[in-house]
């Protein structure tokens with residue numbers, strides 16, 4: 001008995017001692033049980049930046065919301081620690097009950113926890129879905145950008161909602177890349193499903209903070225979840241079945257494909273790994289040949305692509321246009337470069353993009369000031385020590401890419417839109433090794449769609465600015481443009497950009 005009591009005492013002292021040795025990172029004092037839940041509305045990029053500068057230290061801020069520990073990271077040094085030095089502990093994703101249910105128990109890549117399953121999913125996606133070799137995705141970007149230019153032509157001389165235009169553009173791009181020519185008619189239905197998913201992903205759930213109060217989440221909410229997933233099942237199952245039926249024919253008819261009669265879409269690429277008897281547990285790190293995807297995996301990956309690739313790119317295009325219209329001198333420089341490099345007698349080609357240095361600087365500057373995903377959400381797999389502070393297992397880590405991109409110790413005139421800062425060869429790049437500029441994240445969980453996203457972003461902005469001049473409506477001055485953002489999965493403009501286009505080229509728009 002005495003032995004048992006001493007063992008308990010020793011382990012208590014040991015555990016308690018560990019805690020005391022490393023305190024939690026600094027943060028505002030919370031209330032008993034609920035912690036800092038009264039600050040819930042400040043869990044945005046701007047709110048966390050303010051709290052960090054008031055209560056944080058060394059780039060770290062600690063909050064508790066019920067049972068949940070939250071650590072906000074707001075300096076490049078701490079971002080490096082989390083995304084590079086200790087990345088294997090910090091590479092999980094947080095997911096609430098709704099997300100787990102809607103992603104078929106994390107059967108996708110974006111919400112899968114770090115481990116063999118995620119590694120295999122990422123390998124397949126990087127090789128087959130996001131690869132530059134998948135020429136069809138790149139072709140869908142070009143064709144949809146052309147068709148957007150044709151749409152703008154119809155609005156010449158009239159106010160045009162640029163925000164809605166570019167959201168429709170990126171939705172069309174991802175939809176085409178995912179489903180090819182299949183079921184284009186169903187696109188409106190799919191958009192409604194996506195919107196409902198987006199609302200459910202962000203819905204407040206008391207069980208995230210107090211797991212024992214999970215029962216409070218009403219049956220109504222559960223019904224809504226079930227309905228949303230059933231709609232997606234109905235929609236994508238049908239597309240998958242169509243692909244299954246035609247797969248045999250397609251395989252035996254490669255010649256037709258070679259003649260360009262049909263193109264493989266993302267579902268085709270993923271179907272190549274489909275196994276009727278596959279289960280999520282089949283994954284291991286040993287060989288490619290063992291990888292088999294279930295229908296749920298395929299559905300969940302398609303959702304990743306739709307969520308990861310639509311709002312992000314649209315928000316960046318709209319912000320780039322708004323920042324340039326807000327700074328007419330910068331807009332003039334970008335358009336002058338387009339006139340000099342491409343000429344007014346033709347539209348921009350893919351091969352021009354590399355030569356459009358100033359345009360690319362303007363796009364980098366847009367991503368610095370308005371990273372489309374302002375907070376990178378990670379979760380810790382185990383207890384760890386960060387900057388000398390204790391971070392418990394399963395803490396939610398919010399890396400504030402927005403605050404890092406505006407940190408005055410890394411950036412001169414940090415809040416000013418100044419594309420020329422990127423002309424300097426030594427300026428930070430967004431490929432992931434400069435932690436003061438991480439719009440695509442860095443390391444294991446960084447964005448796998450970066451190349452495709454950048455291509456859509458650069459090509460769209462280049463076309464919109466080369467083909468058209470843009471004026472603000474009703475004599476509005478650039479300084480009057482609302483430059484506020486809103487907060488959700490991404491940080492789009494608070495009000496849609498509306499502008500009046502006029503045609504700028506001396507040649508007719510191709511395809512008109």
Ligand code: HEM
Pocket residue numbers: 109110111122304305308309310312313316371372373376377378438439440441442444445446447448449450452453454457
């Ligand atoms: C301007 C465009 C884009 C930006 C700024 C962007 C940014 C990001 C960021 C910041 C992350 C999270 C990194 C982290 O947690 O550390 C991410 C992840 C991801 N992105 Fe993108 N993205 C863009 C375009 C795209 C596109 C076009 C696609 C797909 C077609 C895509 C698919 C994904 C996926 C699937 C993930 C999750 C990766 C994982 O968890 O392993 N993104 N992106």
